[in-house]
Amino acid sequence: xxxxxxxxxxxxxxxxxxxxxxxxxxxxxxxxxxxxxxxxxxxxxxxxxxxxxxxxxxxxxxxxxxxxxxxxxxxxxxxxxxxxxxxxxxxxxxxxxxxxxxxxxxxxxxxxxxxxxxxxxxxxxxxxxxxxxxxxxxxxxxxxxxxxxxxxxxxxxxxxxxxxxxxxxxxxxxxxxxxxxxxxxxxxxxxxxxxxxxxxxxxxxxxxxxxxxxxxxxxxxxxxxxxxxxxxxxxxxxxxxxxxxxxxxxxxxxxxxxxxxxxxxxxxxxxxxxxxxxxxxxxxxxxxxxxxxxxxxx
Amino acid sequence: xxxxxxxxxxxxxxxxxxxxxxxxxxxxxxxxxxxxxxxxxxxxxxxxxxxxxxxxxxxxxxxxxxxxxxxxxxxxxxxxxxxxxxxxxxxxxxxxxxxxxxxxxxxxxxxxxxxxxxxxxxxxxxxxxxxxxxxxxxxxxxxxxxxxxxxxxxxxxxxxxxxxxxxxxxxxxxxxxxxxxxxxxxxxxxxxxxxxxxxxxxxxxxxxxxxxxxxxxxxxxxxxxxxxxxxxxxxxxxxxxxxxxxxxxxxxxxxxxxxxxxxxxxxxxxxxxxxxxxxxxxxxxxxxxxxxxxxxxxxxxxxxxxxxxx
Numbered sequence: 001x002x003x004x005x006x007x008x009x010x011x012x013x014x015x016x017x018x019x020x021x022x023x024x025x026x027x028x029x030x031x032x033x034x035x036x037x038x039x040x041x042x043x044x045x046x047x048x049x050x051x052x053x054x055x056x057x058x059x060x061x062x063x064x065x066x067x068x069x070x071x072x073x074x075x076x077x078x079x080x081x082x083x084x085x086x087x088x089x090x091x092x093x094x095x096x097x098x099x100x101x102x103x104x105x106x107x108x109x110x111x112x113x114x115x116x117x118x119x120x121x122x123x124x125x126x127x128x129x130x131x132x133x134x135x136x137x138x139x140x141x142x143x144x145x146x147x148x149x150x151x152x153x154x155x156x157x158x159x160x161x162x163x164x165x166x167x168x169x170x171x172x173x174x175x176x177x178x179x180x181x182x183x184x185x186x187x188x189x190x191x192x193x194x195x196x197x198x199x200x201x202x203x204x205x206x207x208x209x210x211x212x213x214x215x216x217x218x219x220x221x222x223x224x225x226x227x228x229x230x231x232x233x234x235x236x237x238x239x240x241x242x243x244x245x246x247x248x249x250x251x252x253x254x255x256x257x258x259x260x261x262x263x264x265x266x267x268x269x270x271x272x273x274x275x276x277x278x279x280x281x282x283x284x285x286x287x288x289x290x291x292x293x294x295x296x297x298x
Numbered sequence: 299x300x301x302x303x304x305x306x307x308x309x310x311x312x313x314x315x316x317x318x319x320x321x322x323x324x325x326x327x328x329x330x331x332x333x334x335x336x337x338x339x340x341x342x343x344x345x346x347x348x349x350x351x352x353x354x355x356x357x358x359x360x361x362x363x364x365x366x367x368x369x370x371x372x373x374x375x376x377x378x379x380x381x382x383x384x385x386x387x388x389x390x391x392x393x394x395x396x397x398x399x400x401x402x403x404x405x406x407x408x409x410x411x412x413x414x415x416x417x418x419x420x421x422x423x424x425x426x427x428x429x430x431x432x433x434x435x436x437x438x439x440x441x442x443x444x445x446x447x448x449x450x451x452x453x454x455x456x457x458x459x460x461x462x463x464x465x466x467x468x469x470x471x472x473x474x475x476x477x478x479x480x481x482x483x484x485x486x487x488x489x490x491x492x493x494x495x496x497x498x499x500x501x502x503x504x505x506x507x508x509x510x511x512x513x514x515x516x517x518x519x520x521x522x523x524x525x526x527x528x529x530x531x532x533x534x535x536x537x538x539x540x541x542x543x544x545x546x547x548x549x550x551x552x553x554x555x556x557x558x559x560x561x562x563x564x565x566x567x568x569x570x571x572x573x574x575x576x577x578x579x580x581x582x583x584x585x586x587x588x589x590x591x592x593x594x595x596x597x598x599x600x601x602x603x604x605x606x607x608x
Contacts, residue, residue, distance in 0.1 A: 115316050118590070120545030123582045127321075130567040130575040131328045207445050211549045214447050215564050227445075234451060241455050248448040255443035 013264035016257035023254055027073030034067035038224045047240055056246050059229070060236060065246050068224035072247070075136055075213075075225045077254065080205050083140040088198045090144065091151025098152065099159030100182060109152070116149035125208070129217050136219045139212050143205060151197060158193040162186050192269035199262035203255040210251055226251050302598050310591045314584060318374065321580045322367050325572050332383075333359060335570050339383040379577035384569050389577045393562065397581060399469060400551070400558030404544045406475055407482040411543075412536050414487040419494025420525060426499055438488035450481045450553040467555035478554045482543060493535055497528035530600050537593030541586040 026033045036054070042062035050057040056065040098109040119127075128142035129135075162168060163186065171181050210227030212218040214234075219225035221232070226247045233243035325332065333353040337345045354360050358369065373380070379389035418438075422431040441449075457477065458466040465474050501507065501524045510520045544559075551560030559578060566574035 114313065115320070118313055118317055118587050119579070119583045120542060120586050122546040122548055123579055123586075126548065126563050126567060127324060127575060127579040130563070130570075131324055131572075133329075134567070203443060207443075210445055211447060214445075215549060215552055217564065217567060230445070230448060230451075237451055237455060238459055241452075244448065244451055244455075248445065248452075251445050251448070252440065252443050256440055259439060259443055 010264045010268075012260050013268075016260040016264075019253065019257040020261065023073055023077060023257075026070050027078050030071045030074060034064075034070040036064035036067040038063065038067040038071040039222050040064070047236075047243075057242075059243060060232060065229075065243075068229060069226070069246060069250055071224040072226045072229065072250075075219050075223065076206060076210055076227070076251075079136065079140055080143075080209050081202070083143040084147075084198060084202055084205060087144040087147040088151055088194060091148040092155050092194060094148065094152040095155025096159055096182060096186070099156040100163055100178065100186070106156075110156070113149040113152055116146065117153070119146070121146050122208075125212070126217075129212070134217045134220070136209075136213075136223075136225075139209060139218050143209075147201065147205075150201075151194075154197050155190060155194060158190045159186060162189050195269060196262065196266045199258065199265055203258040203262070206251065206255055206258070299599070303595055306591055306594055306598075310587050313587055317583045317587065318371050318580060319367065321576055321583065322370055324579065325576055326363075328572070330570065332357060332572055335572065336383045339569065339571070340386075374577075374580065379580075380573040382571050382574050384566075384571045384574075389573050393559070393574065393577050393581065396557060396559050396562045399556065400544060400547055400560065403475070403478055403482075403547060403551075403556060403558060404540060407479045407486075407543055408536070408539050410479055410483040411487045411490055411539060414483060415491040415494050415536075416529070416532075418487070418491040419498060419528075420521075422491070422495045423498030423502065423528075424521070426502075435492070438491065441484050442488035444485070446481050446485045447549045447553050449484065450477065450550055453477050453481065454553070467553075469557055474554075474556075478547075478550050478556060481550050481553075482547065486539065486543065490535065490539065494528060494532050497531045498524060501528050533600060534593045534597045537589060537596060541582075541589040544585060545582050 040063060042058070045054070045058040045062035046060060048054060048058040048062070054064050054066065056069070059065055059068070094109055094113075098106040116124075124146040125139060125142040128145065129138050132138040132141070168181060168185050171185055176184075209218060210225070210230070213225050213227030214231045216231065219228050221228060229247040230244060233240075233247070236243060331350070333350045334345060336353055336357070337349060342349065351360075358366060361369075370380075377390045377394070379393070381387065382389055382392065385392070418434055422434050425431045454466050454477065457464050464476050465471070468474055504527075507520055507524060510523065547556070547558065548560035548563060550556070551558050552564055555561065559582070563575065563578050565571075566578065
């Protein structure tokens with residue numbers, strides 16, 4: 001709760017959080033929020049400008065752009081969130097096992113991670129899509145498969161750090177079981193690292209998935225998706241560039257909100273960042289080094 | 299030092315072997331029969347069982363798995379990645395030129411990114427918390443949140459169509475580099491400059507800076523020392539930028555119709571050209587490992603402390 005309050009104090013973070021809350025709700029309850037059916041074709045309204053009935057205008061098939069944006073939240077944000085959750089869980093589980101039990105298990109798991117991390121993220125995703133075929137579900141599967149190793153690495157490092165701490169040693173000496181120690185003493189402290197790492201890659205994942213759809217490798221027409229909408233708009237880019245605006249700005253707003261939130265989350269969760277300036281600088285450099293290796297921009 | 303380099307190189311060999319093996323079995327994970335795909339790609343009208351058996355034999359698919367792998371891996375060392383299912387031409391004759399086109403684009407972009415990040419990072423670090431710092435960070439935040447293909451489309455629309463200053467696509471002259479490089483640089487410099495900035499700031503608080511000031515060294519000289527130390531940390535990050543960008547120019551290349559790996563990979567995926575996809579994955583993964591090794595070695599040259607790690 002203190003964490004939430006800290007985030008709330010930060011104006012920018014509060015705005016970001018509200019934007020995300022609205023986007024997520026609108027996506028989940030899309031039929032309630034969308035004024036029209038996203039796939040309803042109306043050739044009379046081709047390229048119509050915005051009107052009271054169609055707030056953002058209509059696309060090349062006369063479909064309501066606003067409704068398509070709202071339905072597009074599902075593949076563009078909600079499914080990405082699900083894939084992120086999947087890879088974070090997988091990565092966290094592996095990271096915990098490796099960091100807590102050490103020894104041979106650790107060595108073996110880390111070698112697997114090394115191999116996974118030696119394929120650049122984009123290439124691995126393209127490879128999986130190339131073999132399994134195009135489609136959103138294959139890209140999501142590829143995301144889970146490629147991102148977990150990176151999460152596992154970071155979680156392992158932070159587990160290692162806490163597993164060495166005095167109170168965990170004390171718990172061990174007092175005869176607490178491994179499971180109890182993990183649940184009571186390690187999960188709570190590493191949760192902040194997980195949150196920071198996960199939120200920092202959320203934005204880039206949204207950019208990537210829209211990029212893949214833009215290339216025609218992800219969501220297939222006529223499903224509404226932001227990258228797909230931009231792909232359709234690209235064909236008439238020179239005559240009607242305004243069609244690129246709505247989906248493009250939506251992506252920018254959502255991704256910026258996530259990135260801002262991720263930054264303030266980092267600051268709110270990390271007490272060291274709040275107290276002394278010199279420590280803070282060290283901390284930020286360590287975190288950004290971690291982030292850099294995993295962040296690929298779409 | 300020589301010993302470190304040799305050992306670091308030896309470590310990457312098993313990794314390369316595992317990578318090649320994974321790339322090889324990738325094709326076997328496909329729900330499609332390669333022989334069928336070849337016949338489909340060659341537009342054979344009726345695919346009979348006989349024809350399938352014959353094609354499998356031609357492709358060597360009837361041999362034991364391990365034999366297939368070893369033959370393939372040995373051939374790869376000679377850059378013989380087989381023949382494209384679609385065109386029937388050797389894979390490398392298409393992939394090779396595309397690889398160098400992407401490499402050119404990547405190297406130019408990385409050079410721009412390094413210069414931009416260092417310049418912005420230093421300016422922001424020296425004015426930490428002031429207006430310049432805040433506005434640069436704010437702008438970079440929005441720029442990194444922007445889909446690069448969107449930015450690319452806007453730039454084509456404005457600079458190529460409206461102002462008619464630069465070519466919209468292709469790789470015909472030096473001018474063709476401008477837009478793709480700008481788009482890639484904008485997406486990445488926003489991330490990398492933050493790294494330089496925080497490295498500078500953490501150095502600002504070091505004791506040697508305080509000592510320098512206490513001794514009355516001019517601010518310029520102190521800044522030079524800080525810069526040198528923070529760039530040491532950044533070198534490996536910049537080295538790794540090369541393979542990362544090499545593997546992620548897909549979107550930008552497609553927008554600008556750059557005749558590189560990105561365009562080629564999407565085309566191959568859409569036409570299910572498995573040998574091409576396989577070679578693409580292998581070439582980029584190997585490049586990734588090699589650059590990683592190189593950046594470790596460069597790091598060890600700069601910072602002798604790291605040499606004991608192996």
